[in-house]
Amino acid sequence: MAQEEVQNGGVEKVAAVTFTALKPQLMVEAPKAADAVQFYKSAFGAVEVDRTVHPKRKAEQELPHILSAQLELAGSTILVSDTSESSAPLKTEGAGCVLCLETEDVEAAIAEAVSAGGVAEGEITEGDDACCGGRVGKVKDPYGYVWLICSPAKKCADVEA
């Protein structure tokens, strides 16, 4: 839009658009979104603040089709949605996304997630790996999403900004 001529193939411009929120949307195989919401509450203490169900399906089916459940977690918002005919391609189209949750108590967080039905994968490591140092463990939830439970990020000596 504001970009009329690009020299040397480089794109250097200031985006003119303001974004007010970023919300990861987790697509869950229908009709498991309600179960997934319950899992995120139990495993991570997420708080559901809103839920939109498909208006036409409520009377026909036992389980409402969740278009979008909005959860507050760690100061952020995530959306949990049942896949549908139209949204199903998103599940396969979207590249693998990992969700990093920072906490001071990695062990307890993983134990909570496992007691709620998650599966711990691998050992807790002292990372030079993802999430910029600190301790990192991995939990896969019953709906296919991978959560990294990390101690809070700290600045590393080896930073190029």
Added chain:
Amino acid sequence: MAQEEVQNGGVEKVAAVTFTALKPQLMVEAPKAADAVQFYKSAFGAVEVDRTVHPKRKAEQELPHILSAQLELAGSTILVSDTSESSAPLKTEGAGCVLCLETEDVEAAIAEAVSAGGVAEGEITEGDDACCGGRVGKVKDPYGYVWLICSPAKKCADVEA
């Protein structure tokens, strides 16, 4: 942990663990994470605040292997990482994740993203679909991630909380 006995199969407990941050981590096929960071800057106005590269690889390879680049976008933080031998399974393990970006100007945002190299998919729709009403467009970025560009969520009449 705090859950000793569960009645009626229901899991009702308050998680004792406090989480301080949630950061979606976008795994990008190495060594394209640097390109992806540039794309998110150009397309969405993301601001890079930190970058950690693999210390051993810097001297050996022309392109540093990005363990984690931290970007601020719409008040949230996302991480962009090159896949590696150890993290590569995450790419296939992680279920498809969609990223919803809210803005008052859906058309301009999509145009910006497309001018930066994204691909608009489908038309802008007035949703009873994802993100709770409003207008929604879809952009797929060059690294496989799907972004929903949405007008800000509003309360719907059909909400079950």
